[in-house]
Amino acid sequence: MTSPTKAGIRWHIVVFLAPAVLVYTAVMIYPLFATLRLSFYSEVDQNRLWVGLQNFRTLFGDAIWSEQFWNALANNAWFFLIHMLVQNPIGIALAAILSSPRLRFSAFYRSAIFIPTILSFVIVGFAWKLILSPIWGIAPGLLDAIGLKFLYQPWLGKEEYALTTLSLVSVWQYVGIPMMLIYAALLSIPDDILEAGECDGITGMAAFWKIKLPLILPSIGIISILTFVANFNAFDLIYAAQGALAGPDFSTDILGTFMYRTFFGFQLQLGDPHMGSTIASAMFVIILIGVCLYLFGIQRRLRNYQF
Amino acid sequence: MKRITVQGSLLATTLLIASGATAQDAELIIESWRNDDLAIWQDKIIPAFEAQHPDIKVKFTPSAPAEYNAVLNSKLDAGSAGDIITCRPFDASLALYEAGHLADLSGLDGMKNFSDVAKAGWSTDDSSATYCVPMASVIHGFIYNKEAFDELGLDIPETEEDFFAVLEAFKEDGSYIPMAMGTNDQWEAATMGYNNIGPNYWKGEDGRSALLSGDQKLTDEAWIAPFRQLAKWGDYLGDGFEAQTYPDSQNIFTLGRAAIYPAGSWEISGFNSQALFDMGAFKPPVQNAGDTCYISDHTDIGIGMNTATDNPEAAKTFLNWVASSEFSTIFANALPGFFPFSNADVELQDPLAQEFISWRDTCQSTIRSTYQILSRGTPNLENETWNASVAVIKGDETPEEAGQRLQDGLSSWYAPQQ
Numbered sequence: 173m174t175s176p177t178k179a180g181i182r183w184h185i186v187v188f189l190a191p192a193v194l195v196y197t198a199v200m201i202y203p204l205f206a207t208l209r210l211s212f213y214s215e216v217d218q219n220r221l222w223v224g225l226q227n228f229r230t231l232f233g234d235a236i237w238s239e240q241f242w243n244a245l246a247n248n249a250w251f252f253l254i255h256m257l258v259q260n261p262i263g264i265a266l267a268a269i270l271s272s273p274r275l276r277f278s279a280f281y282r283s284a285i286f287i288p289t290i291l292s293f294v295i296v297g298f299a300w301k302l303i304l305s306p307i308w309g310i311a312p313g314l315l316d317a318i319g320l321k322f323l324y325q326p327w328l329g330k331e332e333y334a335l336t337t338l339s340l341v342s343v344w345q346y347v348g349i350p351m352m353l354i355y356a357a358l359l360s361i362p363d364d365i366l367e368a369g370e371c372d373g374i375t376g377m378a379a380f381w382k383i384k385l386p387l388i389l390p391s392i393g394i395i396s397i398l399t400f401v402a403n404f405n406a407f408d409l410i411y412a413a414q415g416a417l418a419g420p421d422f423s424t425d426i427l428g429t430f431m432y433r434t435f436f437g438f439q440l441q442l443g444d445p446h447m448g449s450t451i452a453s454a455m456f457v458i459i460l461i462g463v464c465l466y467l468f469g470i471q472r473r474l475r476n477y478q479f
Numbered sequence: 480m481k482r483i484t485v486q487g488s489l490l491a492t493t494l495l496i497a498s499g500a501t502a503q504d505a506e507l508i509i510e511s512w513r514n515d516d517l518a519i520w521q522d523k524i525i526p527a528f529e530a531q532h533p534d535i536k537v538k539f540t541p542s543a544p545a546e547y548n549a550v551l552n553s554k555l556d557a558g559s560a561g562d563i564i565t566c567r568p569f570d571a572s573l574a575l576y577e578a579g580h581l582a583d584l585s586g587l588d589g590m591k592n593f594s595d596v597a598k599a600g601w602s603t604d605d606s607s608a609t610y611c612v613p614m615a616s617v618i619h620g621f622i623y624n625k626e627a628f629d630e631l632g633l634d635i636p637e638t639e640e641d642f643f644a645v646l647e648a649f650k651e652d653g654s655y656i657p658m659a660m661g662t663n664d665q666w667e668a669a670t671m672g673y674n675n676i677g678p679n680y681w682k683g684e685d686g687r688s689a690l691l692s693g694d695q696k697l698t699d700e701a702w703i704a705p706f707r708q709l710a711k712w713g714d715y716l717g718d719g720f721e722a723q724t725y726p727d728s729q730n731i732f733t734l735g736r737a738a739i740y741p742a743g744s745w746e747i748s749g750f751n752s753q754a755l756f757d758m759g760a761f762k763p764p765v766q767n768a769g770d771t772c773y774i775s776d777h778t779d780i781g782i783g784m785n786t787a788t789d790n791p792e793a794a795k796t797f798l799n800w801v802a803s804s805e806f807s808t809i810f811a812n813a814l815p816g817f818f819p820f821s822n823a824d825v826e827l828q829d830p831l832a833q834e835f836i837s838w839r840d841t842c843q844s845t846i847r848s849t850y851q852i853l854s855r856g857t858p859n860l861e862n863e864t865w866n867a868s869v870a871v872i873k874g875d876e877t878p879e880e881a882g883q884r885l886q887d888g889l890s891s892w893y894a895p896q897q
Contacts (some may be wrong), residue, residue: 218578236858236891306719307727329663329721331875417862419665420721421870439666440854440861442570 204456210449227450241451243422244430245458247335251426252403254339255346260395262343263350264388268380270351271358282355286348293345297412300341304328328413331423338424342409346402350395357391358384390474397466404459407432427455505793506536508561510554512547513780519813527809528800535793555580555785562788563797566611566781568600569850576603581610582784587795589802596684596844597820599851600778611781612798615810615817618744618835619675619775625757627655627738635761639708642764646715649738657715659737661723668868669861671741672712674847676763677705678773683845691852693895697886698879706871706878713872721873729753743777744835747816751831760834762842776844779817856892863888 214223231237266285270278288296304311306326315324327337361384369375369383407428410418416438418425433441435448509520520539528537540561542550548571554560555575564581566572575581584590585608590598593613601611623635628645631652636642649657662668681687681701689695695702717723717731732740733753740746742760750758765772782801784794800806807819808826815829818836827833854861863885870876876884890896 236888301724304722305724305727306722307717307731312719326719326722329661329719329723415664417665417865419663419866419869420873421866421875438862439859440570440850441857441859442574442855444857 207449207452208456210446211453214446215444227446228454231447231450231454237447240422240425240430241454244425244427247424248404248406248426250335251339251342251406252400254336255343255399255403256396258340259343259347260350260392260399263347263395264354264392266347266351267354267358268384270355282351285351288345289348291345293408294412296341296345297409300344301328301413304337329420331420334414334420335424338410338413341413342406345409349398353391353395354388357388361387393466393470393474397463400462400466401459404455404462427451427458431455504534504536505790506538507563507788507790507793507797509537509539509563509565509782510547510551510561511539511541511565512544512567513565514541514543516814517541519810523809523813524806527805528797531800532793532796535790535796537797551575555787558787560785560787562785562790562794564611564783564785565614566601566783568778568781569852570855572601572611572781572783573603576608576610579786582786582791583608583610584612584783584798585609587612587798587802589799592802592804592821594820594844596776596846597778599846601781601783604852611783612802613778613820614780614782614801615814616776616820617779617816618818618838619671619777620742620744620760620762620835620838621675622732622740622742622746622750622758622760622831624655624732624735624738624754625759626735627756628759630654635759636764638768639764639766643711646739650715656717656731656737658712658739658741659728659732660712660716660741661720661725661728662716662869662872663722663727664725665865665869667725667728667741668709668872669849669865670847671743672709672872673705673864673868674775674777674849675741675743676708677702677848678775678843678845679763679765679770680704681848682771683773683843687845687848687851690848691895693897696896697889698882703878703882706867706881709868709871710874710878713874716872744816744818744832747829747831747835748814751815751829758831760831762838772838772842773845774838774842775847776818776839777846777850778820853889853893856889858888858891860885860889 211227212222212224213220214227215221231241269275270282272278275281303309304327306312306324306329312321312324315321325333327333365387366379366383369379374382405428406426410424410426410429411432414424416429416433418429431448431451434444434451437443517539525537525539529535538561548567551560551564552575555578560580564575566575566581572581576583589612590609595606597613597616598606598609600613602609627649628635631648633645633648634641636645646657649655660667660671678686681690681695686695686701690697690702697703713720717737723731728737728740729746729749731737733750735754735756762772762774782798784791784798788794802821804819804821804825807821811817811819811825811832812828815827815832816835818832819825825836827836849861849864867876867881867885871878871881886896
């Protein structure tokens, strides 16, 4: 009896993959390439013309465009830096505290810290605008109550503070995400490793620095890259709090708001889909470079420990 | 062959009957972004029109303001837009006219009721064709708290000097914030600041057309002087005005915490229902007593005809009626603060609105300097003016620097300024 070696095309694979592939292609891949394509065109006298790299030359070469672009990119970098320096360390610290078996009400703290993450950015932006408002806000009153009124500034209205303030609001909103991921990673560390360490005299803080932290490094790497992608795609909080002009004086303008303003237009400024796509393409390339650097530079050097 | 002829003539008869029916009972659909005004159209404006023209049925179908331009454009492209189109001023409607969606209405009878300034918002750059009937404008000025003024025994300011004397008096007294305006949302600084007081310095239409033709520059004294005034405003706005938003300013004023509110007339109906004190209005202060005053009487809403309409005659009848004083009276009283353009006399009931519209008799009208043509390029002059006005009020930029920056931006793309 001969065995049926020559199997036909295994149609069930195609069938099972099709929905995801089709949906993903329709809502992600096609728009991505359409946007890239659009950035090579321009509209002249109501006709769409192929202009090659002209739009990119305008974006990087023209004084007015490039100044806005670099300003937005620098602001974006600062936005990212604040998240990396504040959100992720706090997230890790919170996770370490929460995973301590001696902490009471840890489920309550966990939920309370995570709740802002599921709030709409519109609510977060509006609530913080009210809290910090010089007129109705509770921030000036609270500072006054502890005799620190002189520290109060209309933070969202000052160029030197606005971006940092909004970054911290975003940190407040999203700190739950690194906390949850690290928390899960910490819980997956088997107790016998920690007990073995205890036998060797590694306890308390030393156990965290010498045993737990190296074991959760891969998770920290993932969180960093997620933060990077989310920050360079950010738009919503700035738009909700400061509007499309990202005031004061573009000090909170990030690539997302710059792209939105250019693509859809604003007030009397008519939308320019071609320059908007050019900015979107530049954002895509920036994020791609960042992710590649991470993948090839860091991810491959991280060692995964199997338990 | 014969059968085809019979069928053809039958078809022709049906068509005749059908078209006869439409001529008898035309239906007009109005596209608009003013969904706030739905009740006024349905209860007042449309019944008044249909009473005179029983053969024309009108339907008002507004969409959300923020979506209007996009919705309208796609409907026009698909051929499903209504017969009558409510027009945004300047470039948005000009683009529709150039794309052949709005009919040229220059020959419409009612058009002679409007001045050139009123028509500027919906005319081609060379003013050869006008494609929308001007419907309403908003006038800029200052609304003040009468009780606060009485308390301190102050009169409304006529000149620049009086204006700052009043602000100083409120500041010294300390019980009121002298002026309610913030810079967080940026546009108030330009719209209620720069373009409110500016026309007195650049002499309204004279200065505006000189800027369009390239005879004046934004670095000229006439265009920098308003910035010099704004630079002095910062001292009189409330604490933390840098983060004060537009609704904050409205609330501060209507709660009676501020004395003066740099305003547009569209605030009138909202303020009437919110404020518990008597309000008055004064026009932007002139430089020296006795100078001619200029006011920003800005074109805001127009109404035009879709070229693809099935009932052009009915549409024209309707537009002529919109241009009449009857429509103006209903509209202006239903929406105090949106003033009709028509030269015909209109009786207004609201005292605050009466005050605003009375300035038209004594002052020269103009529109906001940045709206026509000048905000077509990159950088966009209107957005830049928001930014510059804020920077000047906060003291981050001197008036001269602001003027220079705007001029550099404008001359980078606008040929007459190069």
